[in-house]
Amino acid sequence: MANTNTYKGIYAMHKYWGKKPFNEISKFIEQYSLPDDTVLDCFCGSGVTLIEAVKAGRKAVGVDLNPIAVKLANVSMTAVKIEKINAAFKSIKKKLQKKIYSLYEMEYEGEPTRVTHTIWKNGEPVEVWYCTDRDKKKIRIGNDTDIKMCNEPAIAPKWYPESILYENSRINVGKEQKVSDLFTPRALVGLSLLYDEIKRIEDKKLRAVFELTFSGTLSQASNLVFVIRGRKKKEGDPPKAEVGSWVIGYWVPEEHFEINVWNCFENRFKRILKGEQEIYDLFADKTDDYMKEHLKLINGSATNIPIDNNSVDYVFIDPPHANRILYMEQSLMWNAWLELDGNINWEDEIIVTEAKGRKEKDTDNYNELLGEAFAEVSRVLKPGKYFSLAFNCLDDDTWIDTLNLFVAHGFEIRDIVPLEYSATSVIQDNRKNALKTDFVLTFQNTGNKKLSRIVFKYDDIELEEDIADILSNNPDYEVYNVMNALFEKTIPHGYIYKVSKIVKRCAELIK
Numbered sequence: 001m002a003n004t005n006t007y008k009g010i011y012a013m014h015k016y017w018g019k020k021p022f023n024e025i026s027k028f029i030e031q032y033s034l035p036d037d038t039v040l041d042c043f044c045g046s047g048v049t050l051i052e053a054v055k056a057g058r059k060a061v062g063v064d065l066n067p068i069a070v071k072l073a074n075v076s077m078t079a080v081k082i083e084k085i086n087a088a089f090k091s092i093k094k095k096l097q098k099k100i101y102s103l104y105e106m107e108y109e110g111e112p113t114r115v116t117h118t119i120w121k122n123g124e125p126v127e128v129w130y131c132t133d134r135d136k137k138k139i140r141i142g143n144d145t146d147i148k149m150c151n152e153p154a155i156a157p158k159w160y161p162e163s164i165l166y167e168n169s170r171i172n173v174g175k176e177q178k179v180s181d182l183f184t185p186r187a188l189v190g191l192s193l194l195y196d197e198i199k200r201i202e203d204k205k206l207r208a209v210f211e212l213t214f215s216g217t218l219s220q221a222s223n224l225v226f227v228i229r230g231r232k233k234k235e236g237d238p239p240k241a242e243v244g245s246w247v248i249g250y251w252v253p254e255e256h257f258e259i260n261v262w263n264c265f266e267n268r269f270k271r272i273l274k275g276e277q278e279i280y281d282l283f284a285d286k287t288d289d290y291m292k293e294h295l296k297l298i299n300g301s302a303t304n305i306p307i308d309n310n311s312v313d314y315v316f317i318d319p320p321h322a323n324r325i326l327y328m329e330q331s332l333m334w335n336a337w338l339e340l341d342g343n344i345n346w347e348d349e350i351i352v353t354e355a356k357g358r359k360e361k362d363t364d365n366y367n368e369l370l371g372e373a374f375a376e377v378s379r380v381l382k383p384g385k386y387f388s389l390a391f392n393c394l395d396d397d398t399w400i401d402t403l404n405l406f407v408a409h410g411f412e413i414r415d416i417v418p419l420e421y422s423a424t425s426v427i428q429d430n431r432k433n434a435l436k437t438d439f440v441l442t443f444q445n446t447g448n449k450k451l452s453r454i455v456f457k458y459d460d461i462e463l464e465e466d467i468a469d470i471l472s473n474n475p476d477y478e479v480y481n482v483m484n485a486l487f488e489k490t491i492p493h494g495y496i497y498k499v500s501k502i503v504k505r506c507a508e509l510i511k
């Protein structure tokens, strides 16, 4: 779920999975680096670390394999005059609004109407929302004209992507499914007209703003928008329908919305404009030379970072969590439309996926590549400096493997704290005995490659005594505080208790 405390302004311009709360990231940057220091995030995603680093007067280096992520990060740090953006929008509107609207206009009961939303169920327009000169929203049942206008639009499409998605049942992609299959023929016309117009914008920075507006429009203009069925107003009424949004995967629900493409674009533009205003306020006074010196963005792999040894003062990273989110497979809709998918380096993606046709991406490959990325971090980070890793896992083996991976590279653990998603977020759910948060593990680059491996200690009685001891001295402690205290106590002696056991025992004791 989007958190409204941190999902706003720049950070709400465009969807990206796994965005970290900017206010929390900035605390780490302040704590572990100084002004003018170089901060690296080699899994930069939407660029939260980079934005916060430059805001704090640091130099930022960002790396990500996913082209749309790099584009998003870049636009998020490039000031463009708001008047210029507004003028370009006005010009697109003048050229295309009427044309795109015409794809949705028809007479109904002797009155001119424009369809804003159609609910399709198994190919039938079961509910149509439309407006007239007098009414903003009216609802009717769909008819043959709706089917014809959607499937045989009166305007021919311009170019649209026919890239094939990787077949993967986990994200609902079938065999030979194309990006274009995610849209109705009518939506393809509207979108292709928009993209064609955006490509004509000569000013590169301005064009990038609209490319992002466009890709941010795609999901809401697709068939991935499910229908939320609310309560019936009274018995016999159909349950009220509300518009859902794209969450994850390419699932086209049996019952889905088709939303008027122009309206989707205009709504996204309003959001982009808010972000752009913030970007302008933050970066407009920085010269191009300043930005060149303070922001380096690389569309490449964390396993091979093109920067010098010992050149970074602080690293904050949030790598993909094994098979949780398939970043590049899911971004193909965006990358394909923006023609960024020609040269994607799928091989180096650090991910676990069963997608057919991709090089084997299993846990071994994931660990191997992540190990290579950590080796790169150890190469570029100056001795004595700090490295923070956002980590979300309750699996005991993954904890100890991760800790030991760093130990092997001469990193010593210094701090473990939860990454709060908002002032009110619950970091622990005792009922399910699960931690609902990312942890941030901070290590120091000691350069000591002879640190001994950390092992598990299997002494349940001692663990219980230690936890009871910690809690009796600190009755307000939450699970992560107890974990931290235990790690502080045990890691210098070369062992940890199983995280699952710590959490279970804490759940029994902390009510």
Ligand SMILES: C[S@@+](CC[C@H](N)C(=O)[O-])C[C@H]1O[C@@H](n2cnc3c(N)ncnc32)[C@H](O)[C@@H]1O
Pocket: 016, 017, 018, 019, 020, 042, 043, 044, 045, 046, 047, 048, 049, 063, 064, 065, 066, 069, 300, 301, 302, 303, 318, 319, 320, 321, 327, 328, 348, 349, 350, 351, 369
């Ligand atoms: C958890 S996300 C990062 C999200 C980011 N912290 C944010 O706030 O937007 C992980 C990122 O790692 C990227 N990634 C995966 N394999 C990579 C690799 N080999 N090199 C660089 N980036 C990679 C993915 O594309 C994804 O953007």
